[in-house]
Amino acid sequence: MIWISLLLSYLIGAIPFGLIVTKGWKKVDVRRYGSGNIGFTNVLRVAGPIPGFITLALDILKAYISARFVSRLAGDVPYLTAACGVAAIVGHNWTVYLKFKGGKGIATTIGAFLALDPTLTLLGLGVWAVTVGLTRYVSLGSILFVCSLPVWVAIFGSVEGWSNRYTYMIVAAGVIAIMGLVRHISNIKRLINGTERKLGERVQTS
Template sequence: MVVLAVVVSYLIGSIPVGYLLGRARGVDIRQRGSGNIGTTNVWRNLGPVAGVIALAGDAGKGLAAVLLGRYFGGHGLELACGLAAIAGHSWPLFLGFRGGKIIATGLGVFLGLAPAAALLALGLWVIVVIASGYVSLGSIVAAVSMPLWMLVLHQPGKYLAFSLVVAIIAVYKHIPNIRRLLAGTESKIR
């Protein structure tokens, strides 16, 4: 049952919400804007309604995986299922292993694991995006802040370790954005 739950979580994570929203409008979102299937690119190219749906869908995948793991095996399995959903979103089976940058799916995972920490990171994301105009910078800062929130809120050590792994993946997925931020060529939300 453990292996099945992790595999199902990966497959849930692999559902390319942004891509499917684009296809419903006759658009391959991977051929527009940044080429990413995530919320920001969907919002910019398909509009705010589609962007919100992509955000909700991607976050929902992460939350569903955590709940699946919790139901079938408790804390250890919920972490494995959450990571599987993140991996599925980032490297989806259905799109040749080329997916999103894990921020929305990670939000869903952390809403299931540690809601207060997730909301603090989301608040930080909002502040950074409003102050800087860069969604990518807000995403990086929010992801990197998760281990801090886990410490401040006295979450279990395994949640802290998990948040470190997710932060590393998030930074890795944002390397092109980091390069553009440093070069001054990153697109602002405004």
């Protein structure tokens, strides 16, 4: 049942809600515009705030469901909440439904970590909010968000007393941070070149 839980989490995480929502809302393929990404930020730029936030909510929810509930199918396996959360993020980033091309995993990371530890998630989102507020670069905020998660886990684990729970979380957070950096390589290049789009910039689709 452990492998079934992981596979199901991957398949749920792989559902490309950004593509589904934009096709249903605006009759466009979000992959053909902007960054070509199927996640919240590009949907927001291409289709507007309502489909953008619908996509955000659904992407968060699919990872939360995977980590919080699908992980329970195998019974009480301590590490499976973290593992199923990571599996959902992998599914989103490399979705089988789109020939293993997907998003960047930020919304799904929020969902997975909400199931693991809401407090650490909020602290990470605080890093995101401050960064985006100061720079208007969502990508930079997203990069610092995922990179901050292992740091927050280490800090809280040290303060509260290290346990297996923190071991599972820091492994998951480390994997998530690496995936986040890999998926943002193109954004990092644009940030360095000064060509990265800022929050609020729209993309013309006609």
